[in-house]
Amino acid sequence: MPGGSFNSAALAEEVDVVIARANGSKLYDSDGREYIDCLNGSGPMVLGHARPEVVEALRKAVECPSNFYVLNETGIALAEKMVEAIPCAEQLKYGLSGSDATFFAMRLARAYTGRTKILKFEGGFIGVNDYALMSVTPATDAVYPTPVPDSAGIPTALQDQVLIAPYNDLATTVAIMEKYQSELAAVIIEAQHRSIEPAPGFLEGVREAATRRGIVLIFDEVVTGFRLAFGGAQERYGVLPDLATYGKIVGGGLPLSAVVGKAEIMDLTNPRKSSSPGYSYISSTMSGNPMAAAAGLATLNVLSQPGTYERLYELGDRFRKGTRAAFERHDLPVQTLGSGPLAQLVISDKPVTDYRSSTLGDKALHKKLIDAIVARGVVTHGKFYFSLAFSDADIDQVVSVIDDALTAILKNRQNLKHRD
Template sequence: CRAVPCAEQIRFCGSGSEATFFALRVARAFRQRDKILKFEGGFHGVHDYSLMSVGPRAPKAFPAPTPDSAGIPHAIQGEVLVAPFNDVAEAEAMIEAHHHDLAAVIMEPLQRLVVPQPGFLQGVREVTARRGVPLIFDEIVTGFRFAYGGAPEYYGVVPDLAAFGKIIGGGFPLAAVAGRRDIMKHFSHEMSEGGFVQQAGTLNGNPIAAAAGLATLAELRRPGTYERLFATGTRLRQGLEAAARRAGLAAQVAGEAPVFEIYFTDRPITDYRATLSADQALHAAFTRELLTRGVVKAAQKFYVSLVHTDVEVARTLEVFDEALTAVAGTSH
């Protein structure tokens, strides 16, 4: 609770998908409303309310959502509104128009690899606070990665609820919902029957995952941790950008220092639609070239770790040059 600005109370669960699922459930209980608003391209796990407009290919149709999976009840589409990320005017207008029906607004502060434009998070925070709609930050990726205080410390915007996963378990299955006491109290059996939110799981907060999480947080509290993480990430990011220029490839490196990705396009990555302009075949070829040279990346992101030393960074920068030169030779 000392690390997370909004964390007056915490509930543990087993995965990031569970964390966002329970955050939305408790927000609906608190507001006694059903609808949620999310942002196009945002990923909040694999439950039914999350898998809406994560990767739509059809033309924009705000605020109507597009399901991303078969098997989702059609009725749930009617409970989800979708807004464009980084369009503060459109987001504010949509929240103003629908605030009477909204249980919550959920968002990734860094949406996948799209950095929030100046004033965007602040604008969403202001309108949700003014209208009494809980703002949920999905911090599965940003939590404890961008700062010990997560996205609120890094971007300077504090939500009402936050969902955490990944880092807090130190690689073990542990996640959490944290937030304002007046919202989180709905998880308590002290609430009346109509206001109590059921949240349980056999492995929630299990001792092995909890011990791993405590050890991880202790490491993150060491002096200089985030300075070192950001220095490593910045070096890799800048090296990747420089290697793309030397190879003569149109490319954008999006994200922040601890987590980033390369998009083979000349279009700035400011929203989900911009990512669709990237050359996916070129990206797949680049990933294969990395693998053949011993550099393994996640499917959609480069994650920087504290265990990466100057030796790994130097070799990775060499491989960036080799791999991008190789794919440039096949793209012409």
């Protein structure tokens, strides 16, 4: 398995970890060492590990561990729960991963509009399909709206189908939409861009511009869905997309995703209409499988309980406040991004409003900090995903680890200066 611990983020080899088991807010590696889990499966485990309600739902589901490729009661129950919770959702189609969902949504937007181009935002991660892996981490002198592929192996022809805009820059975004409106099928956006908040009026302006030009607006809610609120970013920011994509939390830790949205668009996926020229094929062998649906339904049932999101926001706010204080003790600037149980650090004194401002921080120090945090028993890949299993003491311990890691890094840096 090339590259070590994480699927897409490289730790220093000396701090690679191999996980053997997990419970609550803790992970245990193959040597029995305990870690506080601020990764939480890169987001799905918002309840923590081995939550009793999810374990019990899976215990019942595993009595018949089948895949049907046919509508099943558990998949329908989860779909009903999601459509009830998500403001834009009238119908739903399952996939397996967030990358599936964004790929399907873009295909569906093309089928609906008869246009081919997609606009996404610089620095936005909307999955690992070939259309999505454009300008996630480009050079900062890239010219809008030209995309920069993030991976080898992506056909060059696809670059002509993707446009790139700067997040939180409404004027530039609308100008691109205006210029390419006859070719532009969709605008796809993480409403909270990675962990960056939208500027006042930005999402509303994009929504208005898309409506005026007959462009499908897609919210990628794979991260924000059921995390920022039970109704996701749509509920938090009060802006309704035409389609939205979901993954991570909705599978309760098992592979599951979904595209949801307006019935007139979603109905293009109806296999009874497969002879229609507008039919958009969306399918996967394991879509809506009852095991993942059972875990997802149990997770959403817990999240819908009173006080859940208040507690998740308390945890995130406690972390951000404590981390700012730790950096201040070391006379270092830091931007603590995110809201609710999601946080990210940029070691900079400049406000972060888009991808380019997020690159102005001390990236070398940030890399050393992440390695040092993991070495001290806190698992993260740079984002901090918190779960309901966290206690206040867990958060305080994470902050203490950050403080201790900074002390060690800065002391080593000072020693190197003295040697020079």
